Amino acid sequence: MYLKSNLSWNVVIPAESLDAGGLMLQKAIITRLMADFAAKKATKDLGYFLALSTVGKIGEGKVRKQSGDVIFPVDFSCVTFKVLPGEILEGVVHKILKPGVFLRCGPVETIFLSHQKMDDYQFVPGENPYFMNGKSSKIEKGVVLRFLVIGEKFVEIEKDFRVVGSLEGDYLGPVS
Amino acid sequence: MSAEEEENAAELKIPDEFLKAKCLMNCEVSLILEHKYEQLQQMADDPMNQMSQVFEKSLQYVKRFSRYKNPDAVRQVREILSRYQLAEFELCVLGNLCPETVEEAIAMVPSIKTRGRAHDDEAIEKMLNDLSLIKKFE
Numbered sequence: 001m002y003l004k005s006n007l008s009w010n011v012v013i014p015a016e017s018l019d020a021g022g023l024m025l026q027k028a029i030i031t032r033l034m035a036d037f038a039a040k041k042a043t044k045d046l047g048y049f050l051a052l053s054t055v056g057k058i059g060e061g062k063v064r065k066q067s068g069d070v071i072f073p074v075d076f077s078c079v080t081f082k083v084l085p086g087e088i089l090e091g092v093v094h095k096i097l098k099p100g101v102f103l104r105c106g107p108v109e110t111i112f113l114s115h116q117k118m119d120d121y122q123f124v125p126g127e128n129p130y131f132m133n134g135k136s137s138k139i140e141k142g143v144v145l146r147f148l149v150i151g152e153k154f155v156e157i158e159k160d161f162r163v164v165g166s167l168e169g170d171y172l173g174p175v176s
Numbered sequence: 177m178s179a180e181e182e183e184n185a186a187e188l189k190i191p192d193e194f195l196k197a198k199c200l201m202n203c204e205v206s207l208i209l210e211h212k213y214e215q216l217q218q219m220a221d222d223p224m225n226q227m228s229q230v231f232e233k234s235l236q237y238v239k240r241f242s243r244y245k246n247p248d249a250v251r252q253v254r255e256i257l258s259r260y261q262l263a264e265f266e267l268c269v270l271g272n273l274c275p276e277t278v279e280e281a282i283a284m285v286p287s288i289k290t291r292g293r294a295h296d297d298e299a300i301e302k303m304l305n306d307l308s309l310i311k312k313f314e
Contacts, residue, residue, distance in 0.1 A: 001268060002205045002238075004198040038228040048230045050205070051212045079200065079208055081234060086184040088269065088284050090241055106237045107230040146273070170283040171275070 001084055002106075004053065005046060008075045011036065013061075015068035029072055030055055037078065042161065044154040047082025048107040081106050083152045083163050090175060091165075093143045096129045103145060103165065110162050113147060117166035137174055144175045199264040201271040203242035203250045209235045243274050249314045256306045260299065262288065274307060
């Protein structure tokens with residue numbers, strides 16, 4: 001689910017960027033915030049950071065004694081994306097293997113659908129492998145699937161989520 | 177919500193911060209991100225640098241999976257759905273998946289039928305009809 005979140009971060013402005021006052025300082029703070037935001041990528045609790053929408057209050061700057069850098073607390077709102085267990089999403093199949101398929105959905109690249117969670121779909125090997133069920137419904141590369149989220153895990157080092165999905169349920173599966 | 181209780185969006189057992197946060201439909205995110213993309217292009221210093229992979233992938237996704245493209249239609253969808261006392265989360269799932277039948281709507285958002293709320297099939301049917309009308313006139 002995409003969410004609009006309100007956050008408050010501390011933005012550090014190096015001493016050397018402080019020479020010009022007024023508008024330039026505000027621009028430096030926002031530019032810095034945007035760079036920090038893009039670099040952050042994702043956190044366990046909030047999910048992926050997509051885009052800043054509005055910058056609110058910029059608080060009083062505090063000088064760091066050692067370096068002379070100034071820290072500003074900045075309130076802003078942003079768009080985030082977090083996968084919630086129990087949620088139904090649509091994703092695009094991008095890899096097909098015997099044990100199951102991988103989907104992509106928004107910023108998440110690794111959504112795994114195990115063969116065991118795909119109802120009666122059977123693996124069909126070949127140069128372009130695919131899955132097919134008794135009703136000739138085919139799951140191949142590029143197909144859009146509606147799936148249920150069973151679980152998610154945050155990988156700290158990569159700042160990335162791993163998601164496990166399922167097709168077991170009514171109205172789940174390929175979408176035309 | 178107790179810590180032991182497992183998260184389950186189907187029963188609206190989702191962390192408190194998300195119940196309070198404003199959920200966004202794919203079509204709304206698409207409008208926001210496209211606007212942001214234009215802004216970044218206009219900015220003098222290196223727009224590519226400011227655009228993360230997360231941004232790019234999400235933009236591609238929401239463009240493809242938006243049921244409504246026209247900003248007025250997007251606004252109307254939220255307006256219509258908010259007449260039905262839905263949680264933010266439920267509202268957005270319905271707006272994203274656009275179920276066609278009452279049965280499908282309940283399968284997508286099981287919580288609309290639980291918690292003793294006054295959503296009889298008739299009300300859900302009316303809501304789906306309203307939604308499909310917007311799509312038709314978009």
